[in-house]
Structure formats: C-alpha cells, structure tokens
Amino acid sequence: MTCHLGDLSRCLRYRLVPPHRYPHRMATIVQLPNELLVAIFLLLKTDDFVTWIRVLAVCRRWFEVASSAPALWTQLALDSRSRIDHFEVLLRRSAALRFDVSIDLVAVDQHDRVFEALQPHALRVRALTLRFSQAQTFDLQNRLSTLSQAVSMLTLHCLATEAPTFSLTPDAYPSLRLLTATQVLPRMQPPGLHGLTSLELTQVWHVADAVGDQAQYLLLEILADMPDLENLVLRDALPPCMAFGSATLTQVTFPKLRQLSLSETVEDIKFFLHYIVLPSTARVEIVARIAEAMWEPDTEGVLLAILPDNHAVALPMISLTCALRIFAGHLKEGSVSIAGSLYADAGVWDWTILLADGEEILPDAVSILLSELSQVVHPSGLISLELHIAPHILLLDVDWRAVLERLPRLRKLVVGSLWKAEGIVRELYQHHDILRELTELELCLEELASDEKSGVLLPPEEGIAARAIESLVIVQADEAPVPYMPGTAIGSMLNPAHYVFKHSRCSACHVTGRILGSQEVRISTSDVGRKSFS
Helix, strand or coil, X not given: CCCCHHHHHHHHHHHHCCCCCCHHXXXXXXHCCHHHHHHHHXXXXXXXXXXXXXXXXXCHHHHXXXXXXXXXXXXXXXXXXXXXXXXXXXXXXCCCCCXXXXXXXXXXXXXXXXXXXXXXXXXXXXXXXXXXXXXHHHXXXXXXXXXXXXXXXXXXXXECCCECEEEECHHHCCCCCEEEEECCEEXXXXXXXXXXXXXXXXCCCCECCCCCCHHHHCHHHHHHCXXXXXXXXXXXXXXXXXXXXXXXXXXXXXXXXXXXXXXXXXXXXXXXXXXXXCCCCCEXXXXXXXXXXXXXXXXXXXXXXXXXXXXXXXXXXXXXXEEEEEEECCCCCCCEEEEEEEECCCCEEEEEEEECCCHHHXXXXXXXXXXXXXXXXXXXXCCEEEXXXXXXXXXXXXXXXXXXXXXXXXXXXXXXXXXXXXXXXXXXXXXXXXXXXXXXXXXXXXXXXXXXHHCCCCXXXXXXXXXXXXXEEEEEECCCCCCCHHHCHHXXXXXXXXXXXXXXXXXXXCCCCCCCHHHCCCCCCEEEEEECCC
C-alpha cells in the first residue's frame, strides 16, 4: 500500500465544499476513522521534520490526530533546523513509547537544557546519535552516563582533525548492542561491553596520542573486551602497522562473529588479520587499498600481501573455498577486493576477488595471483573457477599448464577474453591428463568469426585428438552471430557433448558477474542458440 501527501491534500480540499452541492466529489479520506488515518501517516513516516510540519498544517483534524499518536513521534532530531522548545514538545508527544533521537551538539546551543529535557525520558531512549566537537568530548561522556541505561544503539561522530578517545563504562551501557563511531575511538572500561554485538569504526586511525602513547590505541585490546561481537566493520580504523614497532600483541578470537568488513591499506590489513581468529562460518569482505600503500606485487604477492601467514588458522574459511571468481580490469581505479560467502544449504564457500586496473602492474598482479591460488585455497576443494580478465590485459608470463595442474578437482572453468581462452584450451588439448574431472567449460569471448562454408578445421597437431568435454558454453557480446565452432581454432581442439551459445553485455569479458558492494554488476543472459557438435 502506498500513499502520497499531495494526493491526500488534494482530496482534502473537497471537504471544504458542502457535500450536498457536489456529492460525487466527496473525498473518502475525510470519512476515515482516526485509527486508519494514523495508519496512513505511518506509511508516510519520515525523519524529515519539515514533512511533518506540512502534515500538521493541512487541517485542524490532521493536527489533532497526528499530535495524539505517539507512534508518529518516535524518531526525533535536534539540529540547526529545529528549536529546543519544539524538541521538548515532541518528547511529550512520544508518550511512553521508546524513541530514537539524533542531536547535533555543534549546531545547537543550551546543552544543559537539551540534556535536562532528555533526562526524564532516559529509559525510553532506544537509539542515540550524537554529533559533537573534540572540545565537547569529555563533557559529553560524563553526561551520557546518566542517559544511556536503555540505549541499545549508539552512534558517535566527532568533528575533529585528530580522533579523540571516548570512554564507555559497562555499568552505564548495560543494554548497548550496536555501536558506531566516526573520528572517535571508543575505549571500554573493564570488564568491557560483553553484550555488544555490532561495532563499526570509521576514520579513527589518527586517534589523538596514538604516537606518543601506544596504550591509547591498542585496537586489539579494545576488541578483546567484546567477545559477543557478531558484526565488525573497520574503515580507516586500523593504526599504521609501523606504529606498533616491537610491541607484544595478543591474538584475539571472535567465537560469534558472523561478518567482518575491512577497508584499509594492504599492509595494515595483513598485520591486523595476523592477530585475529574467526569462525569458519564468518562472512569476510576485504577492500585492500593500494593507492596509499607501497605495494609491489612482484615481491609481496597479491593474496599473500593481504592474507596473514597464518591464514589457515586466522581465516579458515578461505582454505575451504569451493568456488572462486576473479575479476581483473573491470574498473579504471580502485583496490584489491576480496569477499566470501557461505552457502549454508550446500555448505560451500564462494569467493570473489576484484583487481582494479592498476595500469602497468595489473598484468603482473594477475599472473602472481594465479600462481598463488594453490598456496591459499585447498586444491582438492576448489571445483569452480571463473577468470574474468579484460581483453587488454596481456598475460604473457602465465604458465597455464602449471596453474591448471594445481587444481585437480576442478569441474567448472570460466575464462574471459579470446586470447586467454585460446591459451587455456590449447593446454587442455595438448595435455589430456590435466583437469580430468572438468565437465563444463565456459568461454567469454569477443566476436568469434567463423565461416561454415570453409568446413571443419582439423586439430592443430597430428596424432592428438580433440579434448572431450561434457559441456562447452560460448558467451559473446550482444548481436554477435552464432559462430560455426568446428571451423574455429578453439572448436578444432575441443569435442563437447553439448554446446550452448549465449549473449551478454559485460564490459570486461562479456559474462554475468557479481562485484563487491556498490560496484555490484548483474547482467542477464539469454540462450540464443543450442547445437551439438557432429
């Protein structure tokens, strides 16, 4: 059910017209009982206070109905657009219901009056969002100790060039479950916030006194006091690994963690991951920025530059990978991104790795990544591999035979771009003993020209039969004609039992793909032809 404020106000105009004059123009909304009108208002519910002012101004009845409905006043805000006396009125309108409140202490004066207004309602505050300056930090943490008993979601945003620390006492936050902090580092007093299930830290790497006093920023110690964490998000939150020097750090185990999301520099991620242990079922998303880092893939590797040396213990889900997708050259600039998901029904891990176009280093990075796979992923577990590599990336140094020999259990292989496809198919053709369990080969190609009139092209080497395979799928750009595969070089080296032709619009290699977060790409494909080799 949807309802628009403009439609309601237009209908209301008819209420001002005597009904006996225009009976056919009577608006049904004026006949609605108050309870149903409140239900409509709830559909229109928004955090924008201006919208509610307009609703109240439509007519006296709407004003009275809305003002007497506490459910409409459970999301409150106090900032430069509102006044404290209005805020006090809204608090009373929420009656006995729990409410969420957002306060901009930088834009609002009379802080004493603000907290005095909140104090009688402290046990009803569910979510509290605070925006403040560095100078207000100490006073704010003291004031909150009397208002936070019932707060389950706390958001702190400090406007500062250096992130200060913010002390949280467990006795003052017994109900806290979700904590979000931007440019301020929460410090938990013993025995820690054991009930906290979600923590999100953004831009706290430059915490005040981090260099002068290392104890001010031992993030691992802070996290160790949160054993019930289920969701951990760190964006520009890790301290530079060089700052620790020879400090002795203790490994932290997260027994209940369900999701870890990191967006940091390459070297800081590797350092952090070395000191944590996650459950094998935790979902992991890693964005390793290379622009600010001194990353040299030829000496440090790609996955091995991000994952710790003890990744089999710290990140057990990686070695359990069953399906792996590698995208390279999709984006002009960006980071190395890794994401893994566990399909609970099947009990298998599916990972995606995204390499942005790093110009001259990208070909080397892709080549190194391929050589690292067997060191990171257990070869006996990987059954599906997709290599979506843009056509402009020339992999001159890749030994495809060596790469494929390390993956003996592979059943499905997807390869992007004609040049890479021809190289891999040639290895499969020349060495029938590699990838013995391969049943499906999907090749994402540029336009593949072939002329049926030229007839069947014989295998390139005398005495070597075409490689038998159960299914061959050819994916090409839109409107490309169905190729006559027996007349192509690739077709001459393969003998599939089934052949499928598809169209797609992927900018890199013409394949349907999933890319991390906001860069996610889903492209529908449709079969345009099916035939079998004779």
